Amino acid sequence: MRIEKCYFCSGPVYPGHGTMFVRNDCKTFRFCKSKCLKNFKKKRNPRKTRWTKAFRKASGKELTVDNSLEFEKRRNIAVKYQRELWSKTVEAMRKVEGIKRKRQAQFILNRLKKGKLLQKAEDISEVKKNIHLIKAPHAGKAKVMEEKMVQKIQDVEMGDN
């Protein structure tokens, strides 16, 4: 039993799920659901279909080259079963998975930092331009003006006197 990868969306195809298409040159294509299969039949390029993992990797939205990703790959050398090796591998898998997730998340965060700066600038400009929608320009100034006027009158009176 193994979990295959869908050719189109790179999602997991569990045993008993999905379909497989075998071409005349003996290349097999597995699909996790009919959406992927239909897109494939429409000859769409997964690297250009925005919701697929292939697109995300090809356009640099996700972590592509990393040591933690090198652990999971198909090796062509058969290794005979050894209990300790297998159990160590399962342990290692957990740790590697943790590290991989951390790094993937960090990658995305770094990518989104720029957006935050832009958002900041936009907020500032928005406030500058449209503050009149929530606050009248001289709101709260009336009292100040009054006080000032009072002050002035008093001053004048004082001056007079």
Place this chain on the structure above:
Amino acid sequence: MFFSVAVLLDDILFSASSLVLSFPSAVGGPTWSAKMSLYNFKKIMVVPTSKEFIDITLSKTQRKTPTVIHKHYQIHRIRHFYMRKVKFTQQNYHDRLSQILTDFPKLDDIHPFYADLMNVLYDKDHYKLALGQINIAKNLIDNVSKDYVRLMKYGDSLYRCKQLKRAALGRMCTIMKRQKQSLEYLEQVRQHLSRLPTIDPNTRTLLLCGYPNVGKSSFINKVTRADVEVQPYAFTTKSLFVGHMDYKYLRWQVVDTPGILDHPLEERNTIEMQAITALAHLRSAVLYVMDLSEQCGHTLEQQLELFNNIRPLFANKPLLVVANKCDIKKISELTEEGKKIFADLTAEDIPVIETSTLTEEGVMMVKTEACDKLLSHRVDSKMKGKKVHDVLNRLHLAMPAKRDDKPRPPFIPEGAKVGRKTMEVDTPKRKTERDLEMEMGDDYILDLQKYWDLMNQDEKHDVIPEIWEGHNIADYIDPEIMKNLEDLEQEEELKVKAGEYESDEESEDEEMQEIRQLAKQIREKRKLKIVCSKEKDVHGPRMPRTVKKVERKTLEKEMGGLGLDMTDKDDSHYAVNARRSRSVGVLKKRKREVSVVATSRTRSQSASRPPRDQSGVRDPKMAKKAKKLMKSQQKDMNRQGKKGEADRHVFDLKPKHLFSGKRKSGTHDHR
């Protein structure tokens, strides 16, 4: 050792040379190529009957030559047209007849065995005559065509030319009609010829002869793959049959003949003559078959008589006497005279072998004896010939000389010896799964894991994990995984130390937070405004803002929301104006009411007519009830989405063109 040389010689000399044969019959023919005679007989073209022949040729003429001609054409064109037809017919006849003549074998050109055989079967004279007639017919047709073409040159009208053509064609067809008999005969000859057995007169042959019913066909059935009919009556075999067998890596022919009876040559019938022809022409080993039990209907003496009579035919051929049906009677059980006969034969150096085709004893012996004898005879005759030396010069048998006295026996590996032994002796093999299954019965479980060859034998029956949280464990298996993991973890530590994972968010100062808040509010307000403006009902002309009266309350609310101080604004400008305008407005209105006069009837009527929902209604209670009734009546219509009472439109919810028909080219998303 010698036989291998003999075999080689025989084969090589046969293939390398064209043959000069010596045979008993007096026909001293010219040399011929052996290959020509053998397979042509099957490729002779079908000879049509005379009627068919005429039909074919005439219809061909009609189809393949132009058919349209008119009186008014130029005369040379008309002449050419009809001449063409005559010539075309002549050409056709000529071609077909020539082909027949060339296809049929010339009796002088083929191997004398076949020539004689054909003579016996078809009568040489009749055959030659038929072919001669065909030849004559061909020449006659040529002449007819020549004459009429010459005459056509002087035809001066379409009618004359046409008649000439008719005459020519008619004469040719009459000639062919006269050949009816010859053509029929030739067709029969062709059919029979193609069914003759393909006997190669030059290769190694064993010839079986003897009285009818002695067991020749049974013998050939036993020795070769031939399936000749064996029956208890005489003359079951009516023609020659060939079977092939292998011996010493060579192909041998075995020829079965019909039985021969003992009377002089002139009185023999066709069937016997075939046997005689075979005997006469084929260079073979002769197996004279005798019936010891005399079940064939002839005594031993008669058989001996026949043997002596046809003895001359056996000259120069290795001879063998086969004493058949020995399961019924053996030579030792014979009478004195019988034994004497065989003793004589053996004395003359003719091997006598007892056989029984029923029990198959002696059959193999006969075969080997006959084949050996024939081989040696052939080799001898070839050695005496001239061509031998060419071949012998090329042959060399190498005999390695011994260099020392060390014995060098053939090497047989141990495994082969053991294998052979186990094959001979029924040793018990190792226990198979099936045996185990039979033993354990119901609690047998097929456990292939026990055969696994692992480093640690007690791990064989482990349950191996394959998947963990959506990942295949097999993808991670690597003998160096621990090392790689350590490297990775170190890298990770370094990264953490370098501060890559620290969330960079500078705690924003209050100002930024305030700005954010304000921006959010602004955006919300904007959205609201947009929504409000979209909800506005813009039927009718666009009126300026001043037409719509602004309520004091809404103004104060709005301005208050924007942050201005709107408390206690009684003496503000707008409030004062409002008070002032009201008083004026009221007065004005009152004045108006007094002075106005109804100008037309409609105005007065509309003024005095009460609105429909108030007319006839006594009190508010009734009005309420009436309104309720109205609403309840409208409920149904509203629920069905109808515009009103008069809306009786029936919607077509399942239109036929979207729900019927085959799914041909097109998508499955929509029809």
